[in-house]
Amino acid sequence: MQNEKMQIVFGEGESVKELIIREGDAAKILDPMPPVKTDLSGVIGAPVEFLRKRLDGLVKAEIGQIIPERCHVIVDRENITLELVINEHDEYLKGSVVGTLIQHPKFSEFGINSKKNWTPNDLGQYFKMNRAFFNDMEENMKLVSNLKNFIADVNAKIEKQKDDSGSFKDNFSGVVTSNLPGSFKLHIPLFKGTPPEDIEVEFYANVSGREVTLQLFSPGACQLTEEIRDKVIDDQIFEIRTLSPGIAIIEK
Numbered sequence: 001m002q003n004e005k006m007q008i009v010f011g012e013g014e015s016v017k018e019l020i021i022r023e024g025d026a027a028k029i030l031d032p033m034p035p036v037k038t039d040l041s042g043v044i045g046a047p048v049e050f051l052r053k054r055l056d057g058l059v060k061a062e063i064g065q066i067i068p069e070r071c072h073v074i075v076d077r078e079n080i081t082l083e084l085v086i087n088e089h090d091e092y093l094k095g096s097v098v099g100t101l102i103q104h105p106k107f108s109e110f111g112i113n114s115k116k117n118w119t120p121n122d123l124g125q126y127f128k129m130n131r132a133f134f135n136d137m138e139e140n141m142k143l144v145s146n147l148k149n150f151i152a153d154v155n156a157k158i159e160k161q162k163d164d165s166g167s168f169k170d171n172f173s174g175v176v177t178s179n180l181p182g183s184f185k186l187h188i189p190l191f192k193g194t195p196p197e198d199i200e201v202e203f204y205a206n207v208s209g210r211e212v213t214l215q216l217f218s219p220g221a222c223q224l225t226e227e228i229r230d231k232v233i234d235d236q237i238f239e240i241r242t243l244s245p246g247i248a249i250i251e252k
Contacts, residue, residue: 038086038095043193044232046099047073047084048239055243068246075237076252080229082236084247101232104189106133112201112221117213120150133188135198143184150212151179180214190225194232197224 008017040046054066066086074083080101087093110130111118118126124147127140134140183202190197204215237249 035093037093038097040096041098041100044080044082044099044101044236047082047097048099048236048243050084050097051240051243051247066244068244071244071246072248072250073237073240074250074252075233077229077233078252080233082233084240099236101229102192104192104194106130107188107190107221110186110188110201110216112199112216112218115215117206117215119213120147123214124148124150133186133196135185135187139184143180146179149179190221190228191232194228197221199224 008019010017040050042049051066070089071084071086072088074085075081076083082099084097084099086095086097108114110126110133124144127134127147128144131137131140180203183200186199186201187196188199189195190199199218199221201216201218201221204217206213206215240247240249
C-alpha cells in the first residue's frame with residue numbers, strides 16, 4: 001500500500017480515535033431491493049387477524065402500516081372468501097390477505113353431494129374405517145355388513161306406444177330395491193375449524209347393466225352449508241367494521 005497522508009478529526013471533547021485499515025477489495029454494495037409485498041392466505045379469519053395486529057397501538061404510528069382509507073375488502077360469498085387489499089393507491093406497496101372457509105377434508109372424502117360413485121364393497125370398507133363420524137356404532141356396523149353383502153333387485157320396465165296422430169311414447173324406467181336403509185346419520189364437521197354437525201345422508205343407486213354404484217346425498221347438509229357460510233362471513237365483516245370502520249367492504 002502506498003504511503004498516504006490521512007487527517008483524523010477529533011470531535012469536541014474527544015481525545016481518542018480508532019482507525020481501522022483493511023486490505024483487499026471492499027465488499028460490494030448490494031443493489032437496493034423493492035419492498036416485499038404482503039401476499040398471505042389462510043383460514044377465513046386471516047384478514048381480521050392481520051388487521052387486529054397491524055392496528056395495535058404498538059405499531060399504529062409506524063409509516064406504511066394500515067391506512068384504512070387506502071384499504072378495501074372484497075367479499076365473495078359463493079366461493080366463501082374474504083380478501084383484504086392494503087395500500088390500494090400504491091402499486092409498489094399494494095398487498096393482500098385472503099381468508100377462505102375450506103370444506104372439511106373428511107366431509108369431502110365421503111363425497112356427499114358431490115356425485116362421487118362408490119361400489120357397495122368400497123363404501124362398506126370406508127364406513128368401517130370412519131366409524132368415528134357415526135353417532136350410533138351399531139348403525140355403523142349394520143351398514144358395513146349390508147354394504148359388504150350388498151343385495152339389489154333391479155326391476156326394469158320398457159314402455160313403447162304410438163298412436164295414429166303420430167304421437168309416441170318410449171320410456172325406460174328402473175326401480176332398485178336393496179338391503180340398505182333409506183338414510184343414515186353422520187356427526188361430522190362441514191368446514192375446517194367449525195364444530196361437527198348432525199346430518200342425515202341418503203343413498204342413491206345408479207344402475208348400469210349388472211353393475212350398481214352408490215352416491216351419497218344430504219339436503220340437510222346443503223342447507224347447513226348455506227347457513228354456516230353466511231354466518232361466518234357476516235361475523236368476519238362485523239369484526240372488520242369494529243376494528244376499522246374506514247375500510248370499504250364490497251360484496252362481489
